[in-house]
Each structure stands twice: as structure tokens, then as C-alpha cells.
Amino acid sequence: MSLKLVFLGRLEDAAGLPEREVEAVASVSAVLAGLDPELAAALRADKVKLAVNGMLFHDLDAPVLKDGDELAFLPPVSGG
Amino acid sequence: MKTLRASDDPRADVRLLIHPFDPPIELAMFISAHPAAGGVASFVGQVRIDAGADPVEALELRHYEPLTLPAMQDLADTTVRRFSLEGLLVVHRSGEMTPGDPIVLVAAAARHRREAFAAAEFAMDHLKSQSWFWKREKVGGVWRWIEPRIQDYDDLSRWT
Numbered sequence: 001m002s003l004k005l006v007f008l009g010r011l012e013d014a015a016g017l018p019e020r021e022v023e024a025v026a027s028v029s030a031v032l033a034g035l036d037p038e039l040a041a042a043l044r045a046d047k048v049k050l051a052v053n054g055m056l057f058h059d060l061d062a063p064v065l066k067d068g069d070e071l072a073f074l075p076p077v078s079g080g
Numbered sequence: 081m082k083t084l085r086a087s088d089d090p091r092a093d094v095r096l097l098i099h100p101f102d103p104p105i106e107l108a109m110f111i112s113a114h115p116a117a118g119g120v121a122s123f124v125g126q127v128r129i130d131a132g133a134d135p136v137e138a139l140e141l142r143h144y145e146p147l148t149l150p151a152m153q154d155l156a157d158t159t160v161r162r163f164s165l166e167g168l169l170v171v172h173r174s175g176e177m178t179p180g181d182p183i184v185l186v187a188a189a190a191r192h193r194r195e196a197f198a199a200a201e202f203a204m205d206h207l208k209s210q211s212w213f214w215k216r217e218k219v220g221g222v223w224r225w226i227e228p229r230i231q232d233y234d235d236l237s238r239w240t
Contacts, residue, residue: 008144009142009214010225013225070146072147076228077212077228078213078226
């Protein structure tokens, strides 16, 4: 029972690695509560978007998570 | 060679590459594939060779598989329809590059030149500001992430 977290761009540095697995919980708030507070704050920052299994959410509290979900935290893009 | 490819509108050829590519060869093939076009406008973006005191040694683009290519395809489809193109080619690199390496090639084939020029510019402005890429540069042996440029958003506002 786990979730996969993916950290893009500068969030990779904040997390110390590009992705990690955490125990499955039902909400994004519960995921963030289990992380280092500094990292959680970086993920909650205004301009960071969230994708769950490739679908974008503007409200972090909207998605109901299930086992095996992939959560990607997306800071503003910096262009090609 | 790994090519991630998606195609919805058959007139749009969109590729996300994790290996180097040769823009002149891609452009020559694109032109010969569109004999009905009266003109082809193209743009190549490349990693600048920086002669300053702290030159960029390498540039890396990261993408996120579930979002990056589908969004590029959507943009290409929009561009093809908006400018009534005969064809549109979008080739974009991901991964690590060094100065002089091509990053992006956009080529638009249209009946008339104005649509070709405008379509290439429209596609580039949207690719630069809205596509799912994160960029970092290596300077003096140290990698740092690049934040978005306001200029890229300003470029986009011309099309609304």
C-alpha cells in the first residue's frame, strides 16, 4: 500500500531526490503531514501544481487518493 | 534510439527526444513531405555558447512523461487548426545538452507565407511559456534551476 511522489524542477533539490514512495493515505494533506515540514511548505507554495496520475488539480484538497497513485508536484515551468 | 511519439491531427508531427537530433535533416524531410505548401517557416533554438566570465557548461531539460508530450501534441493540434497549416513539425529535446546543441525545431508548412511565419511564432511562444519542461544550468561545475522569465509570459499575451 503506497503512493509514489514525484518532485519536478527545483522541488527535487528540496526533497533531496526526484521521487519517493510513501505509505498510502487518503488525502494530500495527510501525505504532506508525513513529510519534513520544510519540504511540505515548498510543496504547498502558491505556484506549485499537483498532478495525480497525470491529471492536474488546482486544489490540493480535491483528490481522494488510493493505493498506487502517482502524485507529481510541479513548480512553474522554465521554458524550453 | 528512443522516440516518444504521439499524433492526433495527422498534419502535426510532434516528437520529444532524449538524444541529439539534426535540424537540417529533419527540416529537409518535412519540406519534401509537404509539396502542397507554398512556404515553410522554421525556427531552431540551441544552447547558447556563452563567452562571459561564467559560461554555461551544460543545460538540462527535464520533462514529466504523463504531461509533457500530450500537452505538446495539444499545442500542435491547436496551431495546425488556427493557421490552417498543411503540416507542422515540433521536435523538442529533453535531457542534458552542451553549448551548440539544438534544443527545439519548429517548422510550419502553409499555403501562404504569413500563416507559416505566424504559426511558427505562435508555437514557439507557447512552447517557451507553457510546456512542461524544467531547466537547469551548470555553471562553474554547479547545477542550478532556472526560474520562469516574465518575458515569456509577455510574449504569450500577444496571442490572446
